[in-house]
Amino acid sequence: MSVTTSPLLQGSLKARLRRAERVQRLRAIGLVAPLFIFILITFVVPIIILMTRSVDNPEVAENLPLTMAALSDWDATTLPDEAVFAALVEDLKTAQASRNTGLVGKRLNYEISGARSKLLQAGRAAEKMTAGPYKEQFLELDDLWGKVETWQVIQRAGEKITSFYLLKSLDLQRGVDGAIVQVSPDQRLFVDVFIRTLGISTMVTVATLLLGFPLAYILATLPVRHSNLLMIFVLLPFWTSLLVRTTAWVVVLQTEGPINDLLLWTGLTDERLQLIFSRFGTIVAMTHIQLPFTLLPIYSVMKTISPNYVRAARSLGSGPFHAFWTIYFPQTMPGIAAGCLLTFILCLGYYITPALVGGPTDQMISYFVALYTNRELNWGQASALGGILLLATLVLYAVYNRLVGIDKMKLG
Amino acid sequence: MGTSNEPFVTFSEVQKTYDGETLVVKNLNLTIQHGEFLTLLGPSGSGKTTTLMMLAGFEVPTHGRIEMDGVAINNVAPHKRNIGMVFQNYALFPHMTVEENLAFPLQVRKISRSEVTSKVERALEMVQMPEMRKRRPAQLSGGQQQRVALARALVFDPKLVLMDEPLGALDKQLREHMQIEIKHIHERLGVTIVYVTHDQSEALTMSDRVAVFNDGVIQQLAKPSDLYERPENSFVAQFIGENNRLSGRITALNGGACAVEIGSQGETAKGEVKATPISVKDIGSQTTLSLRPERVRINPEGGIYANQFDAEVQELIYLGDHTRCRVSVLGNSNFIIKVPNAEGVPSLTPGQTVRVGWKPEDCRALDAF
Numbered sequence: 001m002s003v004t005t006s007p008l009l010q011g012s013l014k015a016r017l018r019r020a021e022r023v024q025r026l027r028a029i030g031l032v033a034p035l036f037i038f039i040l041i042t043f044v045v046p047i048i049i050l051m052t053r054s055v056d057n058p059e060v061a062e063n064l065p066l067t068m069a070a071l072s073d074w075d076a077t078t079l080p081d082e083a084v085f086a087a088l089v090e091d092l093k094t095a096q097a098s099r100n101t102g103l104v105g106k107r108l109n110y111e112i113s114g115a116r117s118k119l120l121q122a123g124r125a126a127e128k129m130t131a132g133p134y135k136e137q138f139l140e141l142d143d144l145w146g147k148v149e150t151w152q153v154i155q156r157a158g159e160k161i162t163s164f165y166l167l168k169s170l171d172l173q174r175g176v177d178g179a180i181v182q183v184s185p186d187q188r189l190f191v192d193v194f195i196r197t198l199g200i201s202t203m204v205t206v207a208t209l210l211l212g213f214p215l216a217y218i219l220a221t222l223p224v225r226h227s228n229l230l231m232i233f234v235l236l237p238f239w240t241s242l243l244v245r246t247t248a249w250v251v252v253l254q255t256e257g258p259i260n261d262l263l264l265w266t267g268l269t270d271e272r273l274q275l276i277f278s279r280f281g282t283i284v285a286m287t288h289i290q291l292p293f294t295l296l297p298i299y300s301v302m303k304t305i306s307p308n309y310v311r312a313a314r315s316l317g318s319g320p321f322h323a324f325w326t327i328y329f330p331q332t333m334p335g336i337a338a339g340c341l342l343t344f345i346l347c348l349g350y351y352i353t354p355a356l357v358g359g360p361t362d363q364m365i366s367y368f369v370a371l372y373t374n375r376e377l378n379w380g381q382a383s384a385l386g387g388i389l390l391l392a393t394l395v396l397y398a399v400y401n402r403l404v405g406i407d408k409m410k411l412g
Numbered sequence: 413m414g415t416s417n418e419p420f421v422t423f424s425e426v427q428k429t430y431d432g433e434t435l436v437v438k439n440l441n442l443t444i445q446h447g448e449f450l451t452l453l454g455p456s457g458s459g460k461t462t463t464l465m466m467l468a469g470f471e472v473p474t475h476g477r478i479e480m481d482g483v484a485i486n487n488v489a490p491h492k493r494n495i496g497m498v499f500q501n502y503a504l505f506p507h508m509t510v511e512e513n514l515a516f517p518l519q520v521r522k523i524s525r526s527e528v529t530s531k532v533e534r535a536l537e538m539v540q541m542p543e544m545r546k547r548r549p550a551q552l553s554g555g556q557q558q559r560v561a562l563a564r565a566l567v568f569d570p571k572l573v574l575m576d577e578p579l580g581a582l583d584k585q586l587r588e589h590m591q592i593e594i595k596h597i598h599e600r601l602g603v604t605i606v607y608v609t610h611d612q613s614e615a616l617t618m619s620d621r622v623a624v625f626n627d628g629v630i631q632q633l634a635k636p637s638d639l640y641e642r643p644e645n646s647f648v649a650q651f652i653g654e655n656n657r658l659s660g661r662i663t664a665l666n667g668g669a670c671a672v673e674i675g676s677q678g679e680t681a682k683g684e685v686k687a688t689p690i691s692v693k694d695i696g697s698q699t700t701l702s703l704r705p706e707r708v709r710i711n712p713e714g715g716i717y718a719n720q721f722d723a724e725v726q727e728l729i730y731l732g733d734h735t736r737c738r739v740s741v742l743g744n745s746n747f748i749i750k751v752p753n754a755e756g757v758p759s760l761t762p763g764q765t766v767r768v769g770w771k772p773e774d775c776r777a778l779d780a781f
Contacts, residue, residue: 311470312503314490316517317568323491326516330507 054383057162059107063100064091068158085134092126111153118144165384197364201347205340207287212295220302238292246353249285282358294339301335337404419443426476428462436462438628449598451607453615454625464608469493496565496573502557504549510560511545517568535563555586575607591617612652624648646778649702656747658701665695674742682743686718686772691779698780705748707774710766717769725764
């Protein structure tokens with residue numbers, strides 16, 4: 001007894017405990033480490049790198065350093081003076097030598113359409129220029145160089161870190177005076193796409209819930225030998241490739257496809273309906289793919305609800321529907337919440353299915369992320385769109401956590 | 413306890429099968445009186461819970477008729493039967509507070525708000541838990557949940573309350589306490605209770621009458637004391653309390669007495685026992701004798717202990733108030749004698765040969781088991 005009360009020996013007791021548990025701790029770290037490193041390298045680090053891309057802005061700053069320096073004391077309201085143009089010629093000569101004029105042109109093209117070709121033209125001209133005054137020569141070359149806005153854009157594009165891509169993702173931009181304004185109506189795109197993405201995800205989530213809930217209920221209440229067979233049917237889509245399932249929907253829904261044949265044959269319609277390449281097709285195909293994700297968490301929660309609850313309610317005088325609604329249904333909420341959140345978040349990232357089954361106005365945000373990544377090679381824009389999608393998902397998750405509590409979520 | 417001669421609930425020729433092949437309940441005839449505490453006792457799979465579920469309305473009889481106050485209720489939906497029920501794991505609604513649980517049956521009956529409040533209050537006081545009203549079931553101990561379940565089954569003043577092994581999940585001490593409490597509530601409210609259990613001591617403690625179920629049939633329906641002291645067949649004798657069995661053949665039968673030759677068929681007899689015939693047919697038929705361990709005396713005086721044999725002490729287990737003594741007698745080495753821990757009782761040692769004896773009226777000749 002006196003051993004534990006002495007503070008000196010207590011310290012050594014703690015040390016001995018640490019030593020005794022060290023092997024255990026090392027074992028735990030050893031077991032977790034491979035997965036942790038894998039996730040870090042393949043998931044966390046790429047996300048962070050790509051997120052920085054959405055604000056990274058090196059093209060102008062690196063290739064027009066002299067111009068940027070000369071523009072630093074420019075008043076931004078009148079056309080820049082000769083010194084700036086001289087600096088631009090120097091920069092363009094260097095850029096031409098390292099073949100980087102196109103890069104600068106591409107960056108400026110995001111903000112001024114047609115700027116890329118004009119910059120390439122200026123680059124070629126600059127190579128031939130030997131003596132000033134350069135200002136006149138440039139003004140002769142193209143109208144572009146005589147506009148104050150052009151120089152404002154160049155100045156902003158020269159900042160090493162930019163909010164341009166993020167603002168663009170929300171259909172916003174810096175106005176003439178640097179204030180944030182909406183882009184012109186004909187250029188607005190992404191807000192609609194985000195709303196469309198949320199809208200399609202909501203509809204698919206609701207559809208899977210409406211279809212999945214009764215099925216989950218049957219599965220959970222049926223005797224095991226029947227429910228097993230049904231469960232296999234539910235899980236079949238799980239074991240089939242996403243691409244195969246989506247292509248199958250293309251076959252089924254196409255204008256000359258079996259559904260249209262059936263509708264015509266039964267006389268329900270007089271002409272073939274546009275089922276594919278439409279919102280309808282997109283939602284049908286996505287609902288089919290997402291159904292198990294909504295259903296399984298609900299099913300696993302229902303499995304744990306004893307039939308005695310409804311029986312108790314019935315014995316206490318509650319009718320079948322009332323007992324179901326006031327006693328059974330509230331207890332399935334953790335499953336409903338988990339299933340719907342899972343489906344909704346997965347839907348936000350859908351790409352293949354809308355691309356194959358949807359029309360041009362059914363494309364979701366991932367389509368544009370892919371477009372900017374693969375075709376436009378505008379990784380800044382792609383990263384900004386992806387970043388906002390990630391943020392929206394996290395906000396959703398936080399709201400969910402606030403309302404339902406993540407610890408109440410049951411996935412199975 | 414019957415307050416009226418009219419039976420309250422009647423089962424007539426009720427049968428139930430789930431698979432169309434085996435009957436879980438076979439030809440059940442049972443009447444329950446007003447205000448009675450009836451226990452359905454039996455091993456699992458004996459049909460007692462099915463009987464209760466048919467009464468509650470969760471199972472439909474395959475054949476036969478269940479009446480309540482003279483009206484057939486076979487096709488009355490459970491929520492229209494006005495029967496309170498306490499379930500095995502209480503089935504308290506986990507998303508509602510204690511108060512809301514108790515108010516539930518009142519609210520579905522569209523009772524006015526003030527009356528709901530006062531009835532809930534009274535029910536909480538009945539089970540001594542008014543301070544727990546705002547708690548969720550998960551925040552209560554097993555015993556507290558059990559009280560709430562009891563209060564919920566009684567709060568809407570049903571005339572009949574069913575209980576399906578309600579104390580099964582409680583520890584021994586709490587279970588015994590709750591048995592008494594349920595018994596007192598029953599006496600105070602005069603409500604009719606049908607109680608299902610597989611625990612015989614629970615059945616004996618609480619009930620006015622006990623129906624012993626086995627294999628879908630009521631083996632015996634009697635008062636607890638009759639059940640223990642006057643079992644009508646070997647199953648009941650074996651199921652209720654501790655029992656010594658001796659198998660043999662009837663050699664003499666006249667009125668209230670018979671003689672039984674102990675030993676299985678074809679063996680030489682190990683001795684002849686005088687017994688009371690209960691369910692034996694005729695001379696020569698096989699029988700099982702039932703004898704309670706506390707009715708056997710060691711070194712008995714003659715006279716009323718007409719059966720006396722030599723026994724060898726096999727094992728002694730000291731249990732405080734009495735000693736369980738396992739002896740070998742008449743070829744049965746599992747013969748138990750309860751020796752009270754009182755003055756004048758001989759001390760025993762294993763291997764010792766003693767004289768044991770019992771009265772013919774304590775030894776009941778029942779069906780061959």
